[in-house]
Amino acid sequence: MNTKERAYLKGLAMELDPILSLGKSSLTPEFTQAVDEAITKRELIKINVLKNCMDDPNVLAQTLAERTHSEVVQVIGRKIVLFRQNKEKSKIEFPGKKRK
Numbered sequence: 001m002n003t004k005e006r007a008y009l010k011g012l013a014m015e016l017d018p019i020l021s022l023g024k025s026s027l028t029p030e031f032t033q034a035v036d037e038a039i040t041k042r043e044l045i046k047i048n049v050l051k052n053c054m055d056d057p058n059v060l061a062q063t064l065a066e067r068t069h070s071e072v073v074q075v076i077g078r079k080i081v082l083f084r085q086n087k088e089k090s091k092i093e094f095p096g097k098k099r100k
Contacts, residue, residue, distance in 0.1 A: 001071050001083070005094050009044060009073045012092065013081040018048035022080075026055050027063060036068045039084045043092050049078040 001009075019038055022031065038045050047064075049057045061072045061080040070084035085092065 004096075006073060008094055009081070009083050009092075012044055013046055013073060016044065016046045016081075018046045018079065020045070021048045021050055022053050022060065023050045024052040024054070026053055027060060027067075032064065032067045035064055035082070039068055039070050039082055040086065043086055043090065044073070044081070044083050047080040047082070049080065051078070 019042075020031070020034060025031075035045070035047070049055075049060060053060075057075050057078055057080060061075045061082070064070070064080070065072045065082060068082070068084065070082045073081040073083050075081075083092075
């Protein structure tokens with residue numbers, strides 16, 4: 001992902017509400033599966049890290065990205081934004097790219 005694509009995704013993420021919340025149990029296999037399902041359906045998701053989660057949001061974002069084969073768009077405070085393009089039916093189209 002280049003910087004223009006990342007900036008475009010950040011702009012889209014500004015309007016999103018967090019759809020998942022990560023609490024004190026941190027990264028469980030069930031939470032990782034929920035993230036994977038959500039990112040498959042939506043492509044771009046925002047996750048809220050609750051205050052009772054003692055893990056670093058940056059580390060959590062990297063771990064989630066590795067486990068779900070997605071990319072970290074940004075981590076601001078306790079909010080994580082992840083992106084993975086759906087190969088079959090992509091909903092997000094980057095400006096300046098032609099669809100095949």
